[in-house]
Amino acid sequence: MPQTRATKNPPPLASSSGSQHASDKFEAFDWLGQNRSVVQGVSRIQAYRIHPSRWTQLTRKPSPSPPRRPPSSSPNNNAMDVDTPTRMVTRSMARKGGACDGANAQGAKRSSPSPAASPRPARRRRTTASDKSPADSSDIIPAAALPILQLPSNLKGNDVFCLHCGHTPSSSKCSIDCYRTFRNTHFVPAESKIHIRHTAPGAHHTGLGVYVNAGSSGFHEGDYLGEYLGELLPLGAPEVMQSDYIFTLDAVTRKTRGKRGARHDVAPEVYVDAAQHGNWTRFVNSSCTPNVEALARQAGRVRMVVYRAVRAIRPGEQLFVYYGKGYFTSRGLRCLCPADTKPHMPPEDEIQVP
Numbered sequence: 001m002p003q004t005r006a007t008k009n010p011p012p013l014a015s016s017s018g019s020q021h022a023s024d025k026f027e028a029f030d031w032l033g034q035n036r037s038v039v040q041g042v043s044r045i046q047a048y049r050i051h052p053s054r055w056t057q058l059t060r061k062p063s064p065s066p067p068r069r070p071p072s073s074s075p076n077n078n079a080m081d082v083d084t085p086t087r088m089v090t091r092s093m094a095r096k097g098g099a100c101d102g103a104n105a106q107g108a109k110r111s112s113p114s115p116a117a118s119p120r121p122a123r124r125r126r127t128t129a130s131d132k133s134p135a136d137s138s139d140i141i142p143a144a145a146l147p148i149l150q151l152p153s154n155l156k157g158n159d160v161f162c163l164h165c166g167h168t169p170s171s172s173k174c175s176i177d178c179y180r181t182f183r184n185t186h187f188v189p190a191e192s193k194i195h196i197r198h199t200a201p202g203a204h205h206t207g208l209g210v211y212v213n214a215g216s217s218g219f220h221e222g223d224y225l226g227e228y229l230g231e232l233l234p235l236g237a238p239e240v241m242q243s244d245y246i247f248t249l250d251a252v253t254r255k256t257r258g259k260r261g262a263r264h265d266v267a268p269e270v271y272v273d274a275a276q277h278g279n280w281t282r283f284v285n286s287s288c289t290p291n292v293e294a295l296a297r298q299a300g301r302v303r304m305v306v307y308r309a310v311r312a313i314r315p316g317e318q319l320f321v322y323y324g325k326g327y328f329t330s331r332g333l334r335c336l337c338p339a340d341t342k343p344h345m346p347p348e349d350e351i352q353v354p
């Protein structure tokens, strides 16, 4: 079924027809197979990039105190944030220049590592020399990007936990080394178990997708598969409106309860856009029955979106996250995932994890 995008600024890379996809012009085997770092103008990166002119030309709103979320009326607000997955950026979030207002909550909910969600460090695995990527040993974060990525140092409360050490990132026990160590030790070597290829033609064709290699051991539930890398963009950057490869790196820095309900303080808006620079995670398609979740987390005060397996994933299976309903509605797209034989609209923000 033809799909149209309801946007005044059609994405430069993406086509508006259902049979053509942003990445059709990539040679999928090149991405992983030919050891090339640049494929058809899209560079494969191992660390965040920053768009220098976007950060100097655009003035970000000064935020002496972090913006407030509207009080929530949900009596179960505490539970709401537990392991809530993050979602791809919707068009309306980008237009409004902010992803954290209540009106957009359905498509924009990001997680905060709540006390129940991540007080303990993630499961570690043994690192081998072959797991090391060039980025692990050198500058994993460009110096200019560090202040952009880091959460405020005056974090209070106990809502924000480092994925590596489990401490609040403002604690003296948590440092940038936590981010480095997390990257080196907690991710499974996913790239050696996956390949990127065109999805089958027909009703479920969604361009390129990520598949688990036949003959590999697949993934276990809870495996950290990778970090969603891309170019860091500030609030108001025009690319945010145009990209189909974008997450917000927003994070809840403090959650307090008052008479009017819970209040969430959030860190200033940052987007990670993989349209021009990215890693394999940019090819993961959306499904209403995902096997991977995208979580907004932090390690050593560095914000990141991590992909984690929500169940065991067998060889031959395609990896899927859930982009959120807002991703599809704001682009005038229908979901073509295998959860339904026909093009459909994803459920509100509910996902069915089998």
Ligand SMILES: C[S@@+](CC[C@H](N)C(=O)[O-])C[C@H]1O[C@@H](n2cnc3c(N)ncnc32)[C@H](O)[C@@H]1O
Residues within 6 Å of the ligand: 014, 021, 022, 023, 024, 206, 207, 208, 209, 244, 245, 282, 283, 284, 285, 286, 287, 333, 334, 335, 336, 337
């Ligand atoms: C982040 S990219 C995923 C990789 C993409 N398939 C590619 O070839 O580069 C997101 C785009 O993939 C397509 N896509 C992913 N999941 C989809 C789904 N469930 N239904 C329809 N299109 C989907 C849409 O074109 C969407 O804008």
